[in-house]
Amino acid sequence: MQDQILSAFESTFGARPAALVRAPGRVNLIGEHTDYNAGYVLPCAISYETLVAISPRQDSQVNVIALDWELQCDTFDLQQPIDHHPQQQWSNYVRGVAVELIRRDYALRGCDIAITGNVPQGAGLSSSAALEVGLAKAMLIASDLDAHPLELALIGQAAENDFVGCACGIMDQLISAAGVNGQALLIDCQDLAITSVRLPDSLRLVMINSNVQRGLVDSEYNTRREQCEAVAAHFGLSSLRQLDPAQFAARASELEPVARKRAQHVLEENQRVLDTVAALEQGDLPRLGQLMAASHASMRDLFEITTPEIDLLVETLSEVAGERGGARMTGGGFGGCVVALLAEDLVDSALHEVNRRYFAATGLRETVYQSEPCAGVSVIFTD
Template sequence: MNALIQTTTQAFEFKFGYKTNIVVQAPGRVNLIGEHTDYNEGFVLPCAIDYQTVISCHKRSDDLVRVIAVDYDNQQDEFWLDSPIEKHPNYRWANYIRGVVKHLKKYANNIHGVDFTISGNVPQGAGLSSSASLEVAIAKMFQILYDLPLDGNQLALIGQEAENQFVGCNCGIMDQLISALGQTQHALLIDCRSLEARPVSIPKDFAVVIINSNIKRGLVDSEYNTRRQQCEAAAQALGVKALRDASLTELKNIETTLDPIVFKRAHHVITENERTLKAAQALVNGDYKLLSKLMAYSHISMRDDFEITVPAIDYLVEIIQGVIGEQGGVRMTGGGFGGCVVALVPKDKIDSVKTVVSDNYAKNFGFKEDFYVCTPSEGAHAICL
């Protein structure tokens, strides 16, 4: 992170002509288990990772917002808070910022302008929530600069509103919530209905390993929305507010009346909620054999019921499972159709996992993986320079 701080503070002085010592960061995340459960008001078990968006910033006396995106060739955007905030005609990255500011204004009308520079190292397009990291960092920046009475849940909701209503991606709340609330060396068991979050300790002799397949997730937006509609159809057929409220018995009772595809989608969500609650308890109990089994079943369910994995991802899960056995867990994580595999790996097995992946993945699938060894990290906060 120090390199990001240096990059943003130097860019700030160069572009704006004065110095600042105010730095804010918000992390990306990986979800250990609980896939496609968040928008069904269910349970998820993510952790924040030590890859983040970093902002150097300073408040202004007027209502002008000026931002430099260091990672996009120092592209600049500026807009006035006292004018209607519209989408940027050219820069997609700018819409995340404009969207957060527009929705933040609904909760806080006493904000003024800001100069800031942004850089980040959360891999983009890998399902590690680079966009949520950016949204939460922006909201946190305004909260700190203007001493706004907003807690982590509210910052997360502002980020989600911006992405849903301004950027136009119909995401759940998990990504923003873990970026805002993450805790060092812990995952959070999040109830996506109440937004209650319970920390679950991850032992220090385990690492969270993320392997990016580098298969671009071309179908993910349209397929995500289709899955969401199928889940809503199942909830309606069951007469419940969301699939979180349904049991497997209730689902099986109406199986003959449901479209078989809709049944499979609901079967995944209902069983995934059960697995997520059990996985959190398994971590608490140090029962890694059960955790391994639950993560494996989660992957099988994503493959067979939710149908969001691809052969390369299935292969990565298989070869990593062969190395770690029952001493950790591995599964696909994220929206699906490519993206990443997450593994909870004993630290003494990291090199073996890295070797089996580098020796076999590229030669079988023609893509070179990216390998990230992560530490569960703190959520959005200011950094004192």
């Protein structure tokens, strides 16, 4: 992938790039739809990543070529109003990051950019966050500037919220910016405190893409966020994180049924994240499996974001795991990926069983990804 982007950059812009940046995708082990509710999440960065090659220019123009979108190109000027691209959605991530950097008073130089990556798109593994964080880091380098990982994450989140139009929380960008080799990160999305959590050596991290097309994910994601915010407002709070479970139980009848289910998921999921950290630290695999199963059931029954195909994958993996691991849907929902933490000697049999059952039941072929937890955004080289 590095050879491809370097070759494409040189053939497009006539010279080797001044810098090459990588930013990873992520998988969330537990804590779904809790980040924008100021709750807890437990993601880790994965070895699937976005690459951004960049060189500064002597003017204010930005030129971009996207290897993964049929070599489509985009051009805009940093000193002119930057509007949405009417056709190329990938361009709006580039433009959105530039807009946010300018809004934060970074003195950006024009630049030539090439982008590529192997984070599966539409799988719930945060290809968009990897692109945003990688672009922010690269555009700052090209301007002889830099920023703290938290700042990079906030820039990426703001670009997605305010320019692209998806009301995501901070988790995806923060783990892409601040990931740690071999560890998951417990992120408190209320104060953005981060605690490293090492996974037991006996466990392997497996992600399985259902390859279900996620047509509703953006609109339904935003709807879920609006529902959660409405419940918080009903209690006079700024987020569901501030809602005491006892207070919720006492006044739940005031809420309409759908809103009640959404809030119940968030409150219980926050506690499951903390309980999962304890289970991992203690090597308590039966408890880990129970918590992942409960999280998935809550996403299915209370938050209503799973699909029959996803449920089948989780059921199959959980049966093989027994008391030596667990599985759940990960990501925004309505398709995408399942994440499993499995004892190493169970991985082959679990994947065999998925392969045997999934196509027969759905007519779809799953895609399997395996990864160790890896580091966040980094510079591969710079002149």
